[in-house]
Amino acid sequence: MTVGRCTHDLEFRHDVVIKRYTLWERGEPHREWAVLTLLAEHAPGLAPAPVEAALDAHPPMIVMSRLPGHVLRGEHATDEQVKATAAALNRLHQIPPQVVQEIEPAAWEPAAAVDKTRAWAGKRPHLGTDSRVQEAFRAGAAWLASTTPDKLATNPLPPVLGLADGNHANYLWDDHERRVG
Known part of the structure; x- marks a missing residue:
């Protein structure tokens, strides 16, 4: 089969x-x-x-x-x-x-995930009319625009x-x- x-x-x-x-x-x-x-x-x-x-x-x-x-x-x-x-x-x-x-790390390793997520957020998708969804997107996009997600790309812990x-x-x-x- x-x-x-x-x-x-x-x-x-x-x-x-x-x-x-x-x-x-x-x-x-x-x-x-x-x-x-x-x-x-x-x-x-x-x-x-x-x-x-x-x-x-x-x-x-x-x-x-x-x-x-x-x-x-x-x-x-x-x-x-x-x-x-x-x-x-x-x-x-x-x-x-x-x-x-x-x-070799998978294609969705932390640095790539941050970059891809920022690119998706930058496309400003149509989210409908629900104000809660729009506010959540704005908050997420603001967080992605900060330097905080960059810390996810440099993990000091050993890999698993x-x-x-x-x-x-x-x-x-x-x-x-x-x-x-």
Whole structure:
């Protein structure tokens, strides 16, 4: 079965998933392969294991092991699933910072997020007639115009590995093992 996505297509086989990228100008295939390799070494079983890659092919492709479970997107998470998600994220965040520093940051790193948000605010979108929405936009735009957001781009804390998007389809609930991967 193949499922279409905006940046990639997925082909699910019995024991592997083949990911073919439809967009890759931000370096996603190389970054994902590096992260899968890192996780296989530092947190085995938390994510799919890397099997094969054709990173410079057109389109780039990654083959990874297929984890058991079903996606948590579109369903109400139980208390057990929330605790398991927290445990999985805690395990992810335990990877040593010096190892994480070797991975190229995602395109939505803090400095880029500040720049993109300022650009969006500068376009002055039509917000409708609700005065509360307009006031919230003015307050947000004023904050973005200050130097305060620039402090977000320089974080003195060590880096942690995390998901660059909040897509719940990236979380798999394993009913048998009662865990999230």
